[in-house]
Amino acid sequence: MNRLLLLASLLLAPSSAFQTANHSPKQEQSSLLESTRRQFLGTAASIVATGVLLPSPSSANDKSFAPGGTLVDYEVGVNVGNSEASVSRKPDNSNVIFGQDYYYKFGTAPTWIEDGNTDFPKTMPFTPSQQRYDTLKKYGERVRRGVVEISSIGKKIESNEFNSILDGSAPEYFIRPMGLMANGFLASENTGTTNELLLGRWYINEIALDIDDIKNAKSKQEALSAFSAAKKATNSYLSLVNRVIIPKVGDKLELI
Numbered sequence: 001m002n003r004l005l006l007l008a009s010l011l012l013a014p015s016s017a018f019q020t021a022n023h024s025p026k027q028e029q030s031s032l033l034e035s036t037r038r039q040f041l042g043t044a045a046s047i048v049a050t051g052v053l054l055p056s057p058s059s060a061n062d063k064s065f066a067p068g069g070t071l072v073d074y075e076v077g078v079n080v081g082n083s084e085a086s087v088s089r090k091p092d093n094s095n096v097i098f099g100q101d102y103y104y105k106f107g108t109a110p111t112w113i114e115d116g117n118t119d120f121p122k123t124m125p126f127t128p129s130q131q132r133y134d135t136l137k138k139y140g141e142r143v144r145r146g147v148v149e150i151s152s153i154g155k156k157i158e159s160n161e162f163n164s165i166l167d168g169s170a171p172e173y174f175i176r177p178m179g180l181m182a183n184g185f186l187a188s189e190n191t192g193t194t195n196e197l198l199l200g201r202w203y204i205n206e207i208a209l210d211i212d213d214i215k216n217a218k219s220k221q222e223a224l225s226a227f228s229a230a231k232k233a234t235n236s237y238l239s240l241v242n243r244v245i246i247p248k249v250g251d252k253l254e255l256i
Contacts, residue, residue, distance in 0.1 A: 066107030067093040068100070076107035084229045085109035086209035088216075096209065097169065098179050100193070102202035110199055113236040115255055124243055125186055125194045135184025136250040139177045144253065146174030150207065150234055151256045153214060153227055162223040165215050168208030178204045178237065185241045200240050206233035231256045 064076040079085040089096060093104050102110050113120060149172050156162050166172055182200035187193055210230035217223035235255040242252040 064107065066103075066105060067091070068104045070105060070107070072107055074108070078103065078109060080108045082109035082111055084112075084232065086206055086213055086226075086229065088209050088213055089205070096205040097175055098201040098205055100198065100201070101205055102195075102198045103205075105195075105198055110202060112232045113239040115235060115239055117239070118243065121196055121199060121240075125188070125191045125196055127185060127188045127191070127244065129246070129249055131188060132185055132244055132249045135181055136245065139181040139184070140250065140253070142174045142177040143181055146172070146178060147234060147238070147253070147256060149173050150211070150230060153211065153230070157214065157220060157223045157227055160220060162214050162217055162220070165211070167215055168211035173207070173211065175204060175208050178207075181241060182237075185244050196240070200237055203233045203237035203240065206230075207237070 063071055063073055065071055066076060078089040078091060079087055089103070093099055093101070102108075111120060153162070153165055156165050169175065179201060182197055182204065186197040186200050207230055210226050210233060213226035214223045214230065217226060238253045238255050245252045
């Protein structure tokens with residue numbers, strides 16, 4: 001900025017200031033100087049008026065990108081916001097079943113949802129009750145069977161058979177039907193992809209990641225820790241969708 005002011009003062013100085021005591025500039029040199037001065041003044045005025053400045057390295061370093069490309073001004077990480085989130089999730093979100101989830105957009109991990117707690121999320125998107133009825137009728141039974149299969153992992157851990165369980169992408173867990181149910185409950189043609197749908201997908205992705213963490217655990221304690229997270233992710237997902245299951249839609253889903 002000091003250099004800019006110095007240059008401005010030189011260009012604003014009268015033409016005599018650019019002359020020596022014994023030599024006068026030619027007329028075309030004087031015209032060129034005057035033209036240059038006017039161009040500089042126009043540029044300087046635009047910068048001052050618009051406040052356009054190049055970003056400093058310090059301000060640029062304060063920003064981060066979520067996997068989906070959103071520029072955010074807070075720390076980004078797979079378990080930032082929830083210390084129990086699976087650390088096996090890749091930072092670019094490339095190893096999950098539903099790529100566009102909460103972490104994809106916001107770059108952090110949401111908290112778990114306790115049974116009956118409506119504090120998070122604060123609101124739920126509107127979806128037609130007929131759409132929710134059809135969704136529950138189509139996917140409800142499969143989701144219930146998947147929850148039973150997830151719950152049964154606890155017995156495998158107790159008998160030290162956790163390394164032999166099916167991996168998180170196995171159809172027996174019905175992970176994909178969980179995602180399809182979330183689509184029908186948490187979004188519509190009018191709303192498009194909602195933040196609540198992204199939240200639901202994050203919980204579903206965590207279930208699959210946690211199951212893989214159990215299968216790859218090096219000890220029973222490590223497997224139990226991953227199973228605890230898997231149950232919380234499952235119950236958070238169920239609690240989320242249960243909020244939009246009213247009597248005329250059907251029966252709420254049972255938690256683990």
